[in-house]
Amino acid sequence: MDTIKNRKNNTFLALDSGGTKVAAVLYDGRFEPLAAAVCGSLRANTTPAAQVEANFEELVKKLGLAPGRRIDCIAGTFERAVGERLRLRYDVGLDSSSGRGSSGKAGGGPFAAGLFGEMNMGLSAAGIFGDGLLALSGTGATVFARIDGRCLSAGGYGAAVADEGSGYWISREAMIAAIRGYEARGESTRLTDIVVNHFGGPDWERRRFREAIFSIYTGDRPPVARVAELVPEVVNAAAAGDRVSARILTEAGRLLAEQLLSLIRMNDIPENVPITISGSVWRKNPLFFEAFNTKLQERYTDPQTAPRLMIPRFAPLIGVLMRQMYEENGALTEADYAFLEARYGQFRYEI
Numbered sequence: 001m002d003t004i005k006n007r008k009n010n011t012f013l014a015l016d017s018g019g020t021k022v023a024a025v026l027y028d029g030r031f032e033p034l035a036a037a038v039c040g041s042l043r044a045n046t047t048p049a050a051q052v053e054a055n056f057e058e059l060v061k062k063l064g065l066a067p068g069r070r071i072d073c074i075a076g077t078f079e080r081a082v083g084e085r086l087r088l089r090y091d092v093g094l095d096s097s098s099g100r101g102s103s104g105k106a107g108g109g110p111f112a113a114g115l116f117g118e119m120n121m122g123l124s125a126a127g128i129f130g131d132g133l134l135a136l137s138g139t140g141a142t143v144f145a146r147i148d149g150r151c152l153s154a155g156g157y158g159a160a161v162a163d164e165g166s167g168y169w170i171s172r173e174a175m176i177a178a179i180r181g182y183e184a185r186g187e188s189t190r191l192t193d194i195v196v197n198h199f200g201g202p203d204w205e206r207r208r209f210r211e212a213i214f215s216i217y218t219g220d221r222p223p224v225a226r227v228a229e230l231v232p233e234v235v236n237a238a239a240a241g242d243r244v245s246a247r248i249l250t251e252a253g254r255l256l257a258e259q260l261l262s263l264i265r266m267n268d269i270p271e272n273v274p275i276t277i278s279g280s281v282w283r284k285n286p287l288f289f290e291a292f293n294t295k296l297q298e299r300y301t302d303p304q305t306a307p308r309l310m311i312p313r314f315a316p317l318i319g320v321l322m323r324q325m326y327e328e329n330g331a332l333t334e335a336d337y338a339f340l341e342a343r344y345g346q347f348r349y350e351i
Contacts, residue, residue: 024037031340178195
C-alpha cells in the first residue's frame, strides 16, 4: 500500500455530507488546515438538484479550490455523484467513494481500504479503530457495528418508511403533537406555538397555524429537511418543562437504543466492544442521551464489565484525519489530540 507518511506537500480533502449540510476540511500532509467550509447539503435525496449544484459551487469557492488543482485523496461521506464531479474538475489521486482517481484507475493510499461512510468516520472520531458500535442520529438514524472488518447495521430505512430515533422522527412527532394540541384532541403543549413561530414567523399568531404547517411544502428545500430542523426547539421546550416534548425525546432515545441492542443480539456481539455516538441530535439533548444510555445498560448484567459509552472528542469530519494519523503512526497520542484541538477546535463534538 502506498503510504503518505512524510509526504508534506500533499493535499487532502475530508467531507461529511449530511442530509441538511456538508462540512469539509482541506489540509496538507502535516495535517495543517488549508481551508474549512460548511454549506448546504449535497445529498440528492434531501435537496433539489439545482440547490445541490449551488451548494457544490459554494463549497469549492469557500475551500479556494481552483480548477485542475491536485487533491491526493478525497475521503469521508459523500455520494458518488459528488466524487465524480470533483474528479472531473480536479486532479484527484483517490476518491474514497469509488476507490478511483481522476485517471479512472484504482487508487492506493491510506484510505483504499475504506474511510468512506458514516460508520468509519464516527468510530474514528471517538478513537475507535478496531471493533466498535456506533449509534448515529442526525436528520436520519442508523446503528452500526464494525466486527472483524465487517460492517453491520440496523435501522436507517429513511423518512418515508422508518427512521426511529432520528431528528426527522423527533420533529415529526413534535409536529403531530402540535397539531393535536391545536385541534383540541390532544394534550396542550408549547409545541403548537413553537411550530407557528418556527415555520411561520416570530410574530405569527396561533390562528395562522395551518398556514405555518403548509409552508414546509413550499420553497426550494424538501419537507424532510425542513421538518428535521425543529429538533433544537423540541429540546428547548422540554428544558422549559413541556411534558410532551420530554416524552418525545425520551422515546426517541429509547428507540435508538433498542435498534442497537437488536443489532448486538442478532450478531452475538461481545459485551466488551466499545460503543460511541454521532450526529447532531445528541448535542445539548440530555433527555435523549439519558434514555438511550438507560435502555442500553439493560443489556449488561454486570455493570462492572459493561462497556463505557465513549463520547467523541470531534465531529465525524475530523475522524478522517484521526484515521489517517492512526494508520501512519499506529496510535493517537495526547499530543496528537492537542494538535487537532488547536487547529480544528471548531469541529469539537460536545453533547
